[in-house]
Amino acid sequence: MATVLEQPQIWAKELLLNGCQAVAQGVKLADVDVIAAYPIRPYTEVMDALSKIIADGELDSEYIVADSEHSQFEIVKHASSVGARAFAGSSGTGWMYGFEALVVTATDRLSPLFLVGNRALDDPGAFGVEHNDALAVRDMGWLLCWASTAQEALEHVLIGYRIAEDNRVRMPMALAMDGAFLTHSQHMVKLPTQEAVQRFLPPYDLGNRRMHPDNPVSIAPQVNEDWVMELRRQNWEAARRAKDVVAQAYKEYNEIFGNRYVSPYFDEFMTEDAEVVLIGLGAVAMPARTAVRRLRNQGKKVGYVNLRWFRPFPTEELRAALGRMKAVGVIDRDFAHGSPDSGGIVVHDIRSCLYPLTTRPAIANFIGGLGGRDISIEDCIRMFEVTAQAPNRAPGDELVTWIGLRE
Amino acid sequence: MATQLPVVDYEKIKNVHATPLEEFYTSGHRTCQGCESAMVMRDFAKATGPRTVVTGATGCMYVANTSYLTTPWIVPWMHTQLGAGGASAVGMAAGLRALMRKGRIPKEKINVINFSGDLGAADMGVGGISGALQSDYDLLIIMYDNESAANTDIQATGSTTYGAQTTFTPPGSKHRIMQRRWKKNIAPMLAVGHPTCRYVATASATFPALDFMNKVRKALAIGGPTFIHTFDPCPKGWDFHPKYSRELGELGIKSGIFPLYEIIDGHVVYTYDAQKKGRIPVREYLEKQGRFAHLIDEDVEHIQRMVDSMWQEWEVPGVAPFKAGLSVAAT
Ligand SMILES: Cc1ncc(C[n+]2csc(CCOP(=O)(O)OP(=O)(O)O)c2C)c(N)n1
């Protein structure tokens, strides 16, 4: 008689959750030890959800209502330093208020995970999405990735801790999510079982760097010119090693949870034979994909690349994916005033990534959706049209087009 | 009406010979000769012993203490940001508590200590310390007060004595006195505002002998979030010969300009009652420091009057100026 091997159960249930609630479920599954909360829209709902989860006894975690974002981030940094898995988050101006703490969390090589519910920076006050907040940590030794569905958001709490805590990496992780469009829109979300999560995510182990009387270390003494370059170099090496760790984490994630991610770094939509593609971060993927389908119906060879990871930046992967295109349009839901060609932030990284290629696509740049303004399907069609013209652009022509601007 | 003082059961160091010999803050630092703040470090670590974790905010006790590849700390120590003293203690205490509860590290009492300077604690970090003192974690925050931003070359802070010369408050031909703020009364301010905080004290590392170490032990024995403010003569910032550091601390306390007390569960206990013992003139303390060399008699008299009023007019002498009943406006 043949024995049937019992397949371990992978998915526990499916629930209707918004992005913030999905992240809260991820934090619960990651069995986080210390959470520090401070209110600011739109990320706050993750903390509302977590406080209830803890109140109901579903998660055993310290929950601290901090007096400011600076304290909030310092609390999780120091909780992480004693070996606790820690979670915090913020949005917009709150993220910037704690910025000093964000910088040292990376240089101290600690691994808390933060949700950034992307929000425009003050002034003037605006609740809607802009990516300048999360992008501010891009040069500071952070892992930085965007979820574009609630399901992805939950899964990237688990994948995020796994990569951040790996002793080859040891960097903090910012999981970004478009304010309102994802933080507060509901999706059906599959929740993995605790057993499956445990197979994927080992406990946080700081080893000989943890603060404990049995391990009397001195952490972050003053260095000056004697050593600071060597220490920066170690951060640089960790950021480079992160690429291998990312690859391994997704491979194992796919093995346990079914092939959910073709590439860790970005999703390609109808790009196989495409000549003109748009690339962007976050929720703009939805109208962009619809635009692709419409244009494909008209026989246009277009596609969309949904960029998930910004740090580490997928240099080789993007060269392989975009190098053969005729034109690439980069959508920036952010701005970099006074930068080369006055483009957004993302375009500069993509342009410099493609620059060494002998044949490279023409680049167009779009700034749109600022402060939460909708980027419509028609806006995306227009961006495809402008991008298709990019190879004919004369030197000196504008690189940047503002989309959906009232003029 | 006599009030019953709460009894604190703690391991008191009874005399100088009974002081623990073992050092947990030792050689490997480069603080100035005669640095009283360094004595605060040494003494608190001696008092807490080895089952301790420490964070130190940016300031002299970071920069002059810990240079990469050398460290005076035998106990685990970590830098924290200038205004992050309170949050750093909360973070460590929360992490340790969660890990113990979940069985990931052995259950035991680990002393969680943060030290921050006067600028770090009483100015920039006061919000975070207030948050920490509202928490239910066992932690002790020590504000070592050298009355300036010493590390950045002696700038005035909210805790600098009235009239003192600093690099932000130099005497000039038009304005003799640029430091016109009265010292912030941080310890009572924290004690009054945080019912969760059962122990607040002021102290000096060296006067009276053992007083500070025993206050550290008391704070840890009482538990919960606690706060100690130390008074640290700084030869470089106050401009005096390093051999007078201990003596200046004593003069400051005896003149009453820095009152010594504990506030235990809301009860004020004077640990050196300058008023009862007879305050010495504040001039004796001021005149030994270069930072007051530009003051004229009138200024010294002003400071003396302010100190007199602290002890003679304040509702809680030397501690709190509230006038019960007198200043409540009629509505
Ligand atoms: C956020 C921030 N602002 C300014 C500084 C520069 N800084 C370093 S130490 C210091 C003085 C701190 O004064 P205090 O807390 O009294 O400690 P002390 O140096 O007197 O020991 C300052 C202003 C800093 N490190 N961080």
Ligand code: SF4
């Ligand atoms: S400047 Fe003052 S506080 Fe700083 S090390 Fe010297 S004596 Fe100590």
Ligand SMILES: [Mg+2]
């Ligand atoms: Mg100071």
